[in-house]
């Protein structure tokens with residue numbers, strides 16, 4: 001099935017990025033097949049007796065893409081209409097992301113076709129635990145380690161951890177993104193936003209552009225988008241527009257991000273940014289994407305920058321907070337128009353990097369200070385960015401092309417070292 005938002009099939013785009021990268025690194029057809037296909041895909045029924053007494057049946061998924069560099073790793077998404085195409089592409093993305101930032105994992109993704117906002121807390125807990133019980137034989141600290149993603153949070157990770165530990169003994173390293181009081185790491189919640197702000201600052205610096213005063217539009221104001229807004233505002237950027245699924249807010253001289261975040265926390269998850277009592281004009285998601293800004297950050301869903309709106313995009317730099325927000329057709333147009341795009345596998349890799357730190361802390365049973373987490377996050381992302389920057393400049397590649405060359409090379413090498 002294609003993504004209902006734009007007719008976008010993310011799997012096809014990913015295949016084309018990979019095919020080109022594999023050609024550049026001299027991989028043969030067999031290696032190409034091995035790296036494109038999933039290792040394992042499972043789908044199962046999740047029956048739930050709702051609090052009103054009715055029976056509902058949900059579908060759970062987990063796609064494990066590749067594991068030659070370490071256990072499968074990737075988030076859990078709760079969202080209506082999720083399907084194989086999305087999970088296959090998102091699982092594959094994780095393989096390239098973990099390889100690019102050089103952390104010892106492969107890639108996976110999964111979740112439940114459901115709308116978490118329509119479930120009661122008890123229903124959500126029961127469904128989450130049932131999901132983990134079904135996944136039980138396939139996950140574990142040295143097999144596959146889930147984490148939060150769209151529609152899921154640290155509370156859901158706590159339930160997954162508890163469900164797994166019921167049958168396997170206490171095992172915090174089975175899931176990352178847990179609450180701090182339950183083996184979570186300092187800095188994981190904000191890690192994706194922190195990482196993206198760091199990468200954005202380095203890219204701007206490398207291109208001789210000031211971040212101080214730069215105008216920014218961010219689509220998505222969930223975990224990722226809200227922290228991006230906070231960190232970029234702290235670095236002196238002017239966040240002029242933000243949005244969520246119901247619409248957005250615009251203020252030409254900069255939104256008051258501190259106040260926005262505080263109001264959103266006070267109002268609760270189900271309240272839209274458009275309903276908050278903060279200063280700003282209303283704006284649609286489509287308008288936000290085509291604003292005349294220095295930096296555009298799609299941080300919600302796949303395929304929002306596509307063939308039909310790419311010509312109207314006026315941003316000078318695009319930084320992908322979401323996974324696969326740019327279709328491959330749009331990516332080509334941005335390349336032709338000379339608009340740089342910082343790809344998801346670099347821009348949003350801060351989250352999985354701190355998940356790695358959480359996993360390592362859980363295995364050590366030793367908590368690191370926030371300062372240590374932040375320093376190591378910065379060092380890891382800086383190394384990845386420098387490699388991408390150098391490879392892109394040397395071979396005249398886009399940042400995405402360079403990132404895929406580096407990542408596929410590492411995975412191919414791991415396969416060869418292990419042997420077949």
Ligand SMILES: NC(=O)C1=CN([C@@H]2O[C@H](COP(=O)(O)OP(=O)(O)OC[C@H]3O[C@@H](n4cnc5c(N)ncnc54)[C@H](O)[C@@H]3O)[C@@H](O)[C@H]2O)C=CC1
Pocket residue numbers: 005148149150151152192219220221222223224225243244245246285299300301302321322323348349351352
């Ligand atoms: N949470 C994490 O650590 C990481 C998340 N990501 C990716 O970042 C993106 C956002 O994830 P989270 O912030 O964690 O999810 P979230 O569930 O916390 O927030 C999602 C946000 O996107 C908005 N949204 C949903 N559909 C939309 C649409 N059609 N148009 C406009 N806005 C829409 C929601 O209203 C919400 O504001 C996803 O693509 C996810 O895969 C990537 C790396 C790590």
Ligand SMILES: O=C(O)CCC(=O)C(=O)O
Pocket residue numbers: 073074075076097145146147148149176177323348349351352353355
């Ligand atoms: O933290 C993790 O392990 C996974 C994060 C994730 O799903 C992503 O980077 O898309």
